[in-house]
């Protein structure tokens with residue numbers, strides 16, 4: 001069994017590659033990072049160190065990597081005979097890997113079983129987004145791609161901080177959850193540690209609007225307070241209280257729309273908050289806050305639940321109160337910090353709100369968001 005995994009980064013090595021290797025797949029990573037590709041090929045494996053309660057050690061062996069820029073032909077040939085293709089490259093990168101996936105699927109033998117393609121990104125419908133990009137690449141052969149592949153949406157949950165750039169070993173939390181939307185298919189890959197569900201919607205939203213909304217809240221408030229680590233940030237009583245308020249709002253939405261039980265969701269929240277407080281995990285407010293433009297997007301962890309709560313007549317005060325801290329997030333080296341700054345410099349606060357969040361004039365959240373953007377602009381002005 002062959003698995004091609006795009007993105008030999010934190011979650012790629014620390015979770016997806018690990019579970020695929022433990023399931024018996026020959027794992028080949030594809031990445032643009034030539035140093036990481038060389039390191040994996042030189043070492044042929046790496047260690048996964050879990051930290052925190054229930055921690056175990058894992059050794060991943062027999063893996064290799066291809067450079068997706070310079071070894072395009074080999075990559076296509078690998079996809080043509082893969083059983084599973086997974087990704088963990090970031091949602092905005094998916095269109096860039098679509099050409100290789102389209103070419104690989106179209107190069108499969110006519111009698112090959114469909115390849116399962118799973119985008120393991122923090123986004124609702126990431127595999128469906130990838131399927132669309134692959135269909136565009138396939139052009140008038142899109143139907144053929146659809147017959148030869150299954151794009152299954154997934155939710156992946158394991159906190160994997162930034163790693164030591166030397167070597168390929170990874171430190172991760174012990175907690176992990178991988179949920180795969182199987183729908184009515186009977187040929188879903190069997191991956192111990194991953195669990196299939198008929199419909200992913202409730203699971204990905206519970207994850208994104210609890211783990212990721214909460215995580216981002218801790219990151220932006222922590223960064224604004226000058227705190228470096230996530231564990232230190234959540235130890236600040238005011239930050240802990242604001243995260244709880246934010247998660248109370250998103251839980252209200254999850255209960256209203258997906259019917260989760262209040263008690264079960266309360267337990268889920270408590271586990272999530274404990275995971276953030278894990279001092280053995282060297283995670284930072286800069287990593288968790290990365291890509292603030294994406295995180296303020298319409299389908300994302302703040303605006304999507306806030307907008308839908310407003311539709312239910314609930315004012316998402318706690319969620320909206322985090323927006324100024326997102327706009328104030330300014331670490332060096334994050335392209336999206338720069339893009340967001342440019343948008344705010346070029347557009348009025350009104351136009352910037354709609355461009356960044358998708359919320360238009362006349363919608364319930366519009367006035368509050370414009371106010372937050374305007375106040376952030378004023379805070380950015382140099383003092384006289």
Ligand SMILES: NC(=O)c1ccc[n+]([C@@H]2O[C@H](COP(=O)([O-])OP(=O)(O)OC[C@H]3O[C@@H](n4cnc5c(N)ncnc54)[C@H](O)[C@@H]3O)[C@@H](O)[C@H]2O)c1
Nearest residue numbers: 007008009010011031032033088089090091121122159160
């Ligand atoms: N780290 C976590 O805790 C975690 C947990 C769950 C989900 N995720 C999701 O997984 C994805 C990756 O996150 P990460 O933390 O592993 O990031 P990362 O930056 O550590 O890894 C991304 C990898 O993708 C590679 N890459 C970039 N462009 C590429 C391309 N065109 N082709 C092939 N490889 C390419 C990068 O070189 C890098 O190795 C994101 O969508 C993230 O939201 C992360």
Ligand SMILES: O=P(O)(O)OC[C@@H](O)[C@@H](O)[C@H](O)[C@H](O)CO
Nearest residue numbers: 122156157158159160212215288
């Ligand atoms: O990966 P992002 O940028 O969407 O979000 C940052 C973190 O919240 C995220 O990576 C979590 O660690 C992860 O989603 C936990 O499962």
